[in-house]
Amino acid sequence: MSAALLPHPLFAGFAGAFEFIFSKQESSVTGGKKVGGLEQVLELSWTQIEVSLLALAVAMLIALPLGLYFGHKGAGELVAVGLGNAGRAIPELALLAFVAAIVGVGVVPLVGALAVLGIPPILTNTFVGIRQVDRATVDAARGVGMTEFEIMRKVELPMAVPSIMTGVRGASINIIATATIAPLVGVVTLGDFILGENVYGVDGVVAGAMVTAILALLFEFALAGLQRRLTSRGLRLQPQ
Amino acid sequence: MNNPLAGIPLAAVGEVGEGFLKERTGETLPCQARPNHLFCADWASENLHRYGTPALQQFELVIISVLIGFVVAFAFALLAHRYHLLQWPLLAGTGLLFAIPSLAFFMLLLPITGRGRETAIIALSAYTLQIIYRNVMSGLANVPESAKDAARGMGLTENQILWKVELPLAVPEIIGGLRIATVSTVAIATLAVLAGGGGLGTQIYNGGNLTFPTAIILSGGIAILMALAFEAVFVLVQRLATPWRRAEAEATA
Numbered sequence: 001m002s003a004a005l006l007p008h009p010l011f012a013g014f015a016g017a018f019e020f021i022f023s024k025q026e027s028s029v030t031g032g033k034k035v036g037g038l039e040q041v042l043e044l045s046w047t048q049i050e051v052s053l054l055a056l057a058v059a060m061l062i063a064l065p066l067g068l069y070f071g072h073k074g075a076g077e078l079v080a081v082g083l084g085n086a087g088r089a090i091p092e093l094a095l096l097a098f099v100a101a102i103v104g105v106g107v108v109p110l111v112g113a114l115a116v117l118g119i120p121p122i123l124t125n126t127f128v129g130i131r132q133v134d135r136a137t138v139d140a141a142r143g144v145g146m147t148e149f150e151i152m153r154k155v156e157l158p159m160a161v162p163s164i165m166t167g168v169r170g171a172s173i174n175i176i177a178t179a180t181i182a183p184l185v186g187v188v189t190l191g192d193f194i195l196g197e198n199v200y201g202v203d204g205v206v207a208g209a210m211v212t213a214i215l216a217l218l219f220e221f222a223l224a225g226l227q228r229r230l231t232s233r234g235l236r237l238q239p240q
Numbered sequence: 241m242n243n244p245l246a247g248i249p250l251a252a253v254g255e256v257g258e259g260f261l262k263e264r265t266g267e268t269l270p271c272q273a274r275p276n277h278l279f280c281a282d283w284a285s286e287n288l289h290r291y292g293t294p295a296l297q298q299f300e301l302v303i304i305s306v307l308i309g310f311v312v313a314f315a316f317a318l319l320a321h322r323y324h325l326l327q328w329p330l331l332a333g334t335g336l337l338f339a340i341p342s343l344a345f346f347m348l349l350l351p352i353t354g355r356g357r358e359t360a361i362i363a364l365s366a367y368t369l370q371i372i373y374r375n376v377m378s379g380l381a382n383v384p385e386s387a388k389d390a391a392r393g394m395g396l397t398e399n400q401i402l403w404k405v406e407l408p409l410a411v412p413e414i415i416g417g418l419r420i421a422t423v424s425t426v427a428i429a430t431l432a433v434l435a436g437g438g439g440l441g442t443q444i445y446n447g448g449n450l451t452f453p454t455a456i457i458l459s460g461g462i463a464i465l466m467a468l469a470f471e472a473v474f475v476l477v478q479r480l481a482t483p484w485r486r487a488e489a490e491a492t493a
Contacts, residue, residue: 013351088423089467091430094460097444101453102278177341181431194347195434202350209347213340220339 016203017210027199035200041190041211048189048215052172052179055111059118059171064164067126071160072152080127087120092178096185105186113185117178118171125167129160158232165227172223176216190215271454280454288458291443295462298439301429302470305361306422309368313417316369317376321402330373338370342428346435360437364429368421375417379410411481419474426467430459 019025024037070076095113103109133156141155157164180191193200193208200208228236271280316334320327340348345363353359383406391405407414433441443459479486 017351085423085471088420089427089464089471091427091440091460091463093430093433093441093444094456094463097456098453098460101451101456173339173341177343180341180343191343194343205347206350209344209350212344213348216339216341216344217336220335 013202013206014210017206020200020203020207021211025201025203027201036204036207041207044188044190044192044208045211045215047187048176048179048182048191048212051107051111051114051182051187051189052175052219054107055114055175055179056118056168056172058111058115059122059175060168062115063119063122063167063171064126067123067164067167068130068152068157071127071130072148072156074131077127077131080124084120084124087117087124090117092117092174093181093184096178096181100185107187110179110182110185110187114175114178117174121170121174122164122167125163125170126160129163129167130156132163133159159235161230161232162227162235165223165230169220169223169227172219173216176212176219180212278453279457283454284458291440291458291462294438294440294442294459295466297437297442298426298429298432298463299466301357301360301364301432301437301439302422302425302466305364305425305429306368306418308361308365309421310372310418312365313369313372314376316373317380318402320373320377321380327377331370331377334370334373337366340366342367342431343434346431346437349435355436357432357437360429360432360435360439363435364425364432367428368425371421371424372414372417375413375420376410379413379417380406382413383409412478412485415474415478415481419471419478422470422474423467426463426470430463 020036021041022038024034024040027033027035067080070080095116096110099109099113103112137159138151138155141151146154179189180194182189183192183195190208190212193204194212197205271277271282313334316326316330320330337345342363345366346359349359349362353362387405387409388401391401396404429437429439430441430444432439433445440459440463443455
């Protein structure tokens with residue numbers, strides 16, 4: 001192996017990115033205004049967290065009740081499952097570019113587009129989770145005099161939590177990933193570093209990627225922890 | 241008309257362009273020059289040939305990435321099936337790769353592999369690992385114990401049981417994993433342009449010019465059609481690969 005292939009240049013690429021995160025740097029195109037530094041990194045991270053949480057909330061508000069209702073009724077399986085399959089086929093770059101060109105730029109069109117990506121996995125997994133609840137259990141609940149609403153809230157919903165949370169995690173991954181290209185819709189998230197090489201330099205691009213990856217993993221860990229907390233102890237004891 | 245210049249005397253407008261003048265004189269403006277247009281069928285049919293190469297690039301990206309992802313994930317699953325201690329670390333590890341946004345993954349590879357097709361392929365195949373691994377594992381786990389017992393009774397070794405009983409019975413779920421991985425990868429491969437990997441994204445994100453809806457709809461539409469075509473192929477393969485399912489259905493009918 002030649003010396004050129006040793007880790008040195010590789011290391012330098014990431015070292016520059018670390019420097020970009022922690023201290024401001026000169027940029028050739030901003031006219032003396034410095035870029036990078038913890039303050040800007042945190043500001044863009046915060047924007048990305050805000051729009052992602054907002055979109056996830058909107059997606060849950062729409063998809064959860066629909067999934068619960070149709071799962072309880074046992075109707076609309078083709079739509080619920082088909083939507084989940086169709087949702088995967090949406091190219092995020094085309095979706096955001098389309099929204100920017102047709103609807104306009106800003107937080108509202110962005111959150112709408114992100115929610116569109118979040119709805120299918122939540123809806124499908126909620127529906128499937130509710131359907132998988134043992135019918136005998138539901139009948140037993142009906143037998144002890146629970147109303148349909150009580151059956152949904154006290155029996156079906158808790159037992160479907162693992163499946164629902166799988167859907168929420170899938171939605172969160174889609175949303176965080178797509179929020180990275182939010183600068184295309186005029187919202188300055190961490191993607192601004194990644195897409196703005198001429199402003200931030202290669203160090204900025206790699207730094208943006210590092211922080212985005214960490215943010216995505218934090219979301220994943222938080223939701224995995226939430227899934228554990230929300231799953232009732234009885235269900236956790238069952239071998240999956 | 242939403243023309244912002246409507247109502248202004250022609251002389252005051254001056255040289256705004258031939259198309260505009262034509263419109264004022266009653267002739268039609270080409271669709272793509274009109275404000276607030278949604279889709280220009282004329283432009284689309286004239287320029288459709290431009291999308292052939294990007295579509296082919298995207299197709300190749302998907303095929304190569306899913307193939308690599310399948311080989312690695314399948315090997316992981318066999319390892320985890322043999323050594324149960326590896327199950328959790330492999331699930332968690334592939335889960336981390338799955339959770340990292342592809343765009344961030346591309347750029348994390350930048351100091352190592354630079355921009356190009358390889359970078360896109362590495363990130364895309366890393367993304368598919370979790371989906372395929374999970375499905376192979378759950379396919380193997382769902383093989384009825386009675387089928388394995390019967391095989392054992394016939395004198396098959398554990399290795400023979402794996403290849404002749406467990407894996408064939410897990411085929412539907414393995415193909416299901418491939419289907420989900422492939423369809424998702426078609427969509428995500430549209431981002432490969434940002435890694436310098438080509439694909440349909442080149443027709444959307446060319447020099448940051450994102451404002452031509454016809455090009456966006458065409459590129460996105462072709463990507464969606466490609467994903468649906470893969471979906472259909474996998475549903476067909478799944479039927480062909482599991483003849484006993486049909487036999488069962490006929491027997492119970």
